[in-house]
Amino acid sequence: MINLTIDGKAIQVEEGKTILQAAQANGIRIPFLCYHPAIKAIGSCRICVVEVKPGPPRPQPACTTRVSEGMEVITNSERIKSIRRELVKFMLVNHPLDCPWCDKGGECELQNLTHxxxxxxxxxxxxxxxINNDVESPLIERYNTRCVTCGRCVRVCRERVGASAINFENRGYFTDLGSGQQPLNCEFCGTCIEVCPVGALINKLFKYSARSWEMTQSETICQFCGGGCNYQ
Ligand code: FES
Structure with missing residues (x-):
C-alpha cells in the first residue's frame, strides 16, 4: 500500500492507482473532462490538474499520474483553479453559446465547469x-462546433465497441471530430453519445424529449430500455 496525503488528508491506496482514483476512493472531488472510467486515461485536457509535492509544487494531471510513497497532493489551490480557469476559457473561445437550445444544456460538463x-x-x-456539423445521420447528430476534443467518443468506439467509426481529423487548433468527412456510418449503438461530456453528439430521436431532472426512476423488469413500461 502507498501512503500519501490529498488536501492534508492522510490516505492509503494500492500501488499503481492514479491520484484521481485515490481521490475518488476517498470522497475527494477532482474535476475532469477527458477522463472516463470506461476507457484508458490519456491526460489530454489537463482539467484534472493538481499540485504535487515533495519539492516545489508541480502541476500534474491527476488522471494519469500514479501515486507514490510520501506524495502530497493539493487539489484546489488558487494556482490550480487559475490553471483550470484558463484551460476552460481556451475551450470556450470556439464554443457556441447555444446552451439554451443545446440538448445537453443543464447537464453539460463544460457548462458545469464554467459555472x-x-x-x-x-x-x-x-x-x-x-462549421462542420452533420445532422444528416438518422440517429446521431454531430455538432463539431461544440466539441472540446476530449476524445472520449473516439476512444470508446475503438476500445469498447471495436468499431473506430469516429475519429479526429486535421491537427492542432483545427482538430475536428469526423468520419472521413462523411455522415456517421456505423451501427448507431450510441456509446459515443453516452460518454460525450458536451452536446457534440446528440441522440436525434431522444433530443428535447426529457432532461435528466425531468425524469423519475421507476421499477422495471425489462433489461433493454432505461425507461421501463411503467415509466411515468
Ligand atoms: Fe485528466 Fe483530462 S481528465 S487530463
Missing amino acids: ELGIAEVDYEAARKP
Missing part, C-alpha cells in the same frame, strides 16, 4: 473554426 470556475467572459480571441 464552478466563475468564468463570466472569455478574454481570448481566435479565428472561428469552420
Whole structure:
C-alpha cells in the first residue's frame, strides 16, 4: 500500500492507482473532462490538474499520474483553479453559446465547469473554426462546433465497441471530430453519445424529449430500455 496525503488528508491506496482514483476512493472531488472510467486515461485536457509535492509544487494531471510513497497532493489551490480557469476559457473561445437550445444544456460538463470556475467572459480571441456539423445521420447528430476534443467518443468506439467509426481529423487548433468527412456510418449503438461530456453528439430521436431532472426512476423488469413500461 502507498501512503500519501490529498488536501492534508492522510490516505492509503494500492500501488499503481492514479491520484484521481485515490481521490475518488476517498470522497475527494477532482474535476475532469477527458477522463472516463470506461476507457484508458490519456491526460489530454489537463482539467484534472493538481499540485504535487515533495519539492516545489508541480502541476500534474491527476488522471494519469500514479501515486507514490510520501506524495502530497493539493487539489484546489488558487494556482490550480487559475490553471483550470484558463484551460476552460481556451475551450470556450470556439464554443457556441447555444446552451439554451443545446440538448445537453443543464447537464453539460463544460457548462458545469464554467459555472464552478466563475468564468463570466472569455478574454481570448481566435479565428472561428469552420462549421462542420452533420445532422444528416438518422440517429446521431454531430455538432463539431461544440466539441472540446476530449476524445472520449473516439476512444470508446475503438476500445469498447471495436468499431473506430469516429475519429479526429486535421491537427492542432483545427482538430475536428469526423468520419472521413462523411455522415456517421456505423451501427448507431450510441456509446459515443453516452460518454460525450458536451452536446457534440446528440441522440436525434431522444433530443428535447426529457432532461435528466425531468425524469423519475421507476421499477422495471425489462433489461433493454432505461425507461421501463411503467415509466411515468
Ligand atoms: Fe485528466 Fe483530462 S481528465 S487530463
